Each structure stands twice: as C-alpha cells, then as structure tokens.
Amino acid sequence: MTTTSTASARATRYGYLGPEGTFTQMALLAWAESHGGEQTAYGSVDSALEALRLGEIDAAMVPIENSVEGGVSATLDALASGDPLVVIGEVNVPITFVLAAPAGVALADVRSVGTHSHAWAQVRGWMDANLPRAAYIPTLSTAAAAAGLADGGVEQGYDAAVCAPIAAANHGLEVLAENIGDRSEAVTRFVLVARPGTLPERTGADKTTVMLFQRDDRAGGLLELLEQFAVRGINMTRLESRPTKDSLGSYCFSIDFEGHVLDERVGEALMGLKRVCAEVRFLGSYPREDGAPVEVAQHTSDADFGSAREWLRSLRRP
Numbered sequence: 046m047t048t049t050s051t052a053s054a055r056a057t058r059y060g061y062l063g064p065e066g067t068f069t070q071m072a073l074l075a076w077a078e079s080h081g082g083e084q085t086a087y088g089s090v091d092s093a094l095e096a097l098r099l100g101e102i103d104a105a106m107v108p109i110e111n112s113v114e115g116g117v118s119a120t121l122d123a124l125a126s127g128d129p130l131v132v133i134g135e136v137n138v139p140i141t142f143v144l145a146a147p148a149g150v151a152l153a154d155v156r157s158v159g160t161h162s163h164a165w166a167q168v169r170g171w172m173d174a175n176l177p178r179a180a181y182i183p184t185l186s187t188a189a190a191a192a193g194l195a196d197g198g199v200e201q202g203y204d205a206a207v208c209a210p211i212a213a214a215n216h217g218l219e220v221l222a223e224n225i226g227d228r229s230e231a232v233t234r235f236v237l238v239a240r241p242g243t244l245p246e247r248t249g250a251d252k253t254t255v256m257l258f259q260r261d262d263r264a265g266g267l268l269e270l271l272e273q274f275a276v277r278g279i280n281m282t283r284l285e286s287r288p289t290k291d292s293l294g295s296y297c298f299s300i301d302f303e304g305h306v307l308d309e310r311v312g313e314a315l316m317g318l319k320r321v322c323a324e325v326r327f328l329g330s331y332p333r334e335d336g337a338p339v340e341v342a343q344h345t346s347d348a349d350f351g352s353a354r355e356w357l358r359s360l361r362r363p
C-alpha cells in the first residue's frame with residue numbers, strides 16, 4: 046500500500062486498485078484533476094473496498110466494466126454483499142496495451158506472459174497471432190505484472206507483461222510490441238465508490254446502479270423486474286447476472302440505468318422493484334461522465350408523474 050498526496054487542507058482520502066501505473070490509477074488521476082485528494086494504492090479491488098468499509102479511506106476507484114470483456118466480477122461481487130456502498134461518480138479510460146519485458150528479452154524468448162485477466166481477454170487475438178504458445182499467468186493488475194518483472198521477474202514465473210505504457214516505463218521495462226489490444230477503441234469504465242450518506246446532486250445526465258435479488262425462480266420473474274423500467278420509460282445501460290453463490294442456478298442482477306433517484310420515474314421504478322424483489326441494493330445515483338442528458342420518454346417526466354399523483358389525491362379526498 047503506497048500513499049501519494051496531491052492536495053492540501055483536509056484532503057479526501059482515495060484508494061484505488063494499484064500499484065502505481067494501473068488503468069485504475071489513471072481513472073483516479075483524471076478524477077483528482079478536478080477534485081484533488083490523497084491517493085493510496087491497494088493490491089486488489091476487495092482490499093480497496095474493505096479499507097473503504099473500515100473508514101481508512103473516503104472513496105475508492107475500482108473498475109466495473111470493459112467494452113470488450115464486460116463486467117468486472119470482483120467489483121460487482123464486492124458491491125453485492127457486505128456493508129452497503131454507493132457509487133458517486135464514474136470515469137471512462139481508453140485502454141492501450143503494450144507487451145513489456147526486462148532488457149535483453151526478445152519477443153522470440155517469451156514463453157509466458159503475466160497480466161490481469163481482463164487485459165488478457167483484450168489481447169487474446171494478438172497473442173494467438175504472435176505468441177500462440179505463450180502461457181498466461183494471472184496477476185492482480187496490469188501494473189502488478191510489470192512490477193513483478195522489475196527485478197528480473199524470474200520468481201514471478203513469467204517473461205513478459207501486458208500493461209499500460211506508463212507501467213512499462215515506471216519499471217524500466219522494454220516495450221516489445223505496442224498497441225496489442227484486439228480492439229483499438231477499447232474503453233474501461235471505473236466507478237468511484239463511497240460509504241452511504243453521499244447523494245450526488247441531480248444533473249439531468251445521471252445514472253443509477255442497483256443490484257436486484259429475486260424472491261423466487263419462476264417463469265416471467267426477470268420480465269417482472271425489467272418491466273418496472275420499461276413502463277416508466279427508463280433506459281438501462283448495463284445488465285448482468287451474477288451468481289448469488291448460495292446454490293447452482295441462483296442469480297442476482299446488476300443493473301445501471303439512466304436517471305437519478307430524485308427523478309419521479311426512477312423513484313416509482315425503485316418502489317416497483319422493492320415490491321417484487323426479495324432485496325433491492327441501491328448502489329447510488331451519480332452524474333454520467335459524458336454529460337449526455339437523459340432523454341425523457343413521453344409521459345414520464347416529473348410533471349407527468351406529479352399531475353397523475355394530484356389526480357389520484359383528488360379521487361381519494363373528493
């Protein structure tokens with residue numbers, strides 16, 4: 046765990062998936078440009094979120110979703126259980142990978158490659174074409190893979206690392222190949238997570254994240270959840286199922302959707318979900334990074350919900 050301070054008076058204490066040189070740190074540095082703060086690197090998503098739950102830090106930056114490989118299970122699972130946490134912001138980072146190795150190692154010498162599982166999934170095509178026999182060694186982050194090579198790397202059990210260019214430079218590694226990602230436009234979305242008690246203001250360009258646990262397994266059960274969004278004109282931006290870990294075939298659903306808990310249609314949808322689900326874990330409402338305003342579907346504005354509620358009140362108290 047390493048701490049770097051970038052601001053003065055009562056700095057916010059941020060944690061991130063480290064060590065230095067991860068894409069997660071890039072996300073936090075982008076956030077810190079406008080928010081300042083003190084930064085502490087943790088070895089895993091779990092340890093960063095544990096430190097947050099224990100109050101050692103005020104917020105943690107963690108990866109949640111990649112445009113090529115999808116959801117980051119470690120983050121989704123850590124948010125689904127344990128003391129509640131909420132997302133208060135998001136940062137999208139374009140992903141560029143290099144293959145790096147200590148001086149003297151040539152591409153032809155590489156028999157094994159260390160990196161994070163999400164990074165490996167994004168360079169699989171390049172590996173098949175260029176190092177088809179290389180063994181994959183999983184590491185806790187791309188920067189941890191680079192750090193493991195810094196002292197020769199023999200005991201790490203791999204010859205080269207897939208990492209960000211900055212991680213290769215930080216550890217004095219040589220770049221054997223650049224831009225090895227299979228999709229040049231790959232992006233990872235990171236979320237800044239805090240303890241409950243902070244609700245970012247409604248901006249009109251917001252997202253909300255929830256984790257839904259069903260009451261029972263029956264035909265139409267998922268449809269019942271989804272129609273809570275559909276009938277209120279709410280657009281989902283991510284939907285994933287994760288095992289509840291209780292038994293085989295038991296799943297919960299991690300969902301991001303457009304809108305803020307203070308929007309009437311979102312409030313109504315959350316109440317609908319609360320009625321039909323065994324548990325609704327509210328994981329925060331926060332501004333979208335791209336600032337794209339939510340398109341409010343016909344008959345689903347705050348005014349529409351407000352006048353319908355007034356009408357009902359008039360019927361109940363004639």
Ligand SMILES: O=C(O)C(=O)C[C@]1(C(=O)O)C=C[C@@H](O)C=C1
Binds near residue numbers: 117
């Ligand atoms: O290992 C890192 O550098 C990370 O920040 C983690 C992570 C991820 O979990 O997806 C972030 C971005 C890349 O897609 C690969 C790995």
